[in-house]
Amino acid sequence: MNLDDLPIRDDLRGKSPYGAPQIDVPVRLNTNENPHPPSAELVADLAEAVGRVSGELNRYPDRDAVELRAALADYLGHGLTTAQVWAANGSNEIIQQILQAFGGHGRSALGFEPSYSMHPIITTGTSTEWIHAAREEDFSLDPGKVVAAIGEHRPDVVFVASPNNPTGTAQPLETIEAILDAAPGMVVVDEAYAEFAREGTPSALTLLPSHPRLIVTRTMSKAFAMAGTRLGYLAAHPAVVEALLLVRLPYHLSTLTQTAALVALRHRAELLGTVDALRRERDATVDWLRSKGLAVADSDANFVLFGRFPDRRAVWEGLLARGVLIREVGPPEWLRVSIGTGEEMAAFRAAMEGVL
Template identity: 85%
Template structure:
C-alpha cells in the first residue's frame, strides 16, 4: 500500500510535504537560521532553569503561558499587554490557529506570491481556499493593486509578509494600511524576519491601535537563534487572542518550551547583538553578488535571493558538490542563500565563483 491507496482528502492528493533538504555538508545556508549558537552564560542559565522546572514535569504546563506572554509583551513594546499576545510551537502553529479560527470550509485566504510557501500549505490543511495574488517584477507589492485584489476577492484572511520570504523585501506601512482599509476579514502581517530589517523600517505593531482585525506574527527561530525551541507568537487585539483560545490544543506549549523562551528573552541583548553583524554580512553579500553581474533582490532579512540562472538546479548542485547547501526556492531561475558567519559566507563566495 502507498499514499494513493489511503482515503485522504481529495484536496491533499498530489501535494508534497514542506521542507528544505536536510543534508550534512560543511556549510548549510538554506533554512535562514541564525548561525551563532547561544553563549555559555545562556546555556548555563537555561540548564539551571530546566533543573528548576523539571521537578514539576508530572504536572501540565501553564495552559495559557501567562508569564511568557507578559515577557513577550515587554519585549515587543508598543504599549502591548499580555492579553494582546499569544504564543505557540513556532509561528507555523500560530498561523494554523489563525486559520482554524478565521478560515475553514467555505472561507478563503489571500496572499501575494512569491511568498512564504507555508501560507498556502497551512491554508489548504485547514480546508480554506487559497487565492494567489501577484507581486511586481521587483517583488514589491503595489499598494493600489493589493487593495484592489482584496476588494475583489473579499477574503476572510489576508497574508502579508514583511520582510517577505523568499525575496527579503519589506513593506511600507502605507501598503499595509491600504490593505487594512480594503479588507473585511483578518489581516495577518508575518514579521518573522523583522529584527533584521534595515534601521528605520517600521513594524506593523505600530498599527495595532485602531485596527482590531490586524494580527502581527513573530518568531524566536531567526534573530533570537532559538530555532530548536520552536516558539512563535503574535500580537493582536485581546478579542483575537480569545478567538484562538477556542481552537488551541490544551497545554499545547510545554513547560520546557516556555522556560527556554523566557531564558532567551532574559538574554535578548546578547542574542540580538549579532543582528547588526548579520545585516552587514547580508549587505556585503548583496554588493558582492551584484559585482558578479547577478540580479539580486533588495533584502531586509537574513537571506538574499539572487539569479537569474536558466539552469538553477545545475548551480545549486554545483554549490552542493563544493560543500555549500543553499535553497532552490521561489520563482524560477532564482536561488536563496541564508546569511551565515563570515567564514561560511567566504566559503559560499568561493564555491559560487567555482560554479560560475
C-alpha cells in the same frame, strides 16, 4: 499500500509536504537560521532553569503561558499587554490557529506570491481556499493592485509577509494600511524577520491600536537564534487572542518550551547582539553578487534572493558539490542563500566563483 490508496481528503491529493533538504555539508545556508550558537553562560542558565522545572514535569504546563506572554509583551513594547500577545509552537502553529479560527470550509485566504510557502500549505490543511495574487517584478506590492485583488476575492484572511520570504522585501506601512482598509476580514502581517530590517523600517505593530483586525506574527527562530525551541507568537487585539483560545489544543506549549523562551528573553541583549553583524554580511553579500553581474533582490531579512539562472538546479548542485548548501526556492531562475558567519559567507563566495 501507498499514499494514493488511503482515503485522504481530495484537496490533499497530489500535494507535497514542506521541507528543505537536510544534507550534512560543511556550510549550511538554506534555512535562514541565525548561525551563532548560544553562549556558555546562556546554556548554563537554561540548564539551571530546566533543572528547576523538571521536578514538576508530572504536571501540565501553564495552559495560557501567562508569564511568557507578559515577557513577550515587554520585549515587543508599543504599550502591548499580556492580553494582546499569544504564543505557540513556532509561528506555523500561530498561523494554523489563525486559520482554524478565521478560515475553514467555505472561507478563503489570500497571499501575494512568491511568499512563504507554508501560508498556502497551512491554508489547505485547514480546509480554507488559497487565493494567490502576484507581486511586481521587483517583488514589491502595488497598493492599487493589492486593493483590487482584495475587492475581487473578498478573502476572510489576508497574509502579508514583511520582510517577505523568500525575497527579503519589506512593505511600507502605507501599503499595509491600504490592505487593512480594503480587507473585509483579518489581516496577518508575518514579521518573522523583522529584527533584521534596515534601520528606520517601521513595524506593523504601530498600527495595532487603530486596526483591531490586524495580527502581527513573530518568531524566536530567526534573530533570537532559538530555532530549536520552536516558539512563535503574535500581537493583536485581546479579542483575537480570545478567538484563538477556542481552537488551541489544551496545554499546547510545553513547560520546557516556555522555560527556554523565558531564558532567551532574559538573554536577548546577547542573542540579538549578532543582528548587526548579520546585516553587514547580508549587505556585503548583495554587493558582491551584483558585482558578479547577478540580479539580487533588496533584502531586509537574513537571506538574499539572487539569480537569474536558466538552470538554477545546476548552480545549486555545483555549490553543493563544493560543500555549500543553499535553497532552491522561490520563482524559477532564482536561488536563496541564508546569511551565515563571515567564514561561511567566504566559503559561499569561493564556491560561487567556482560555479560561475
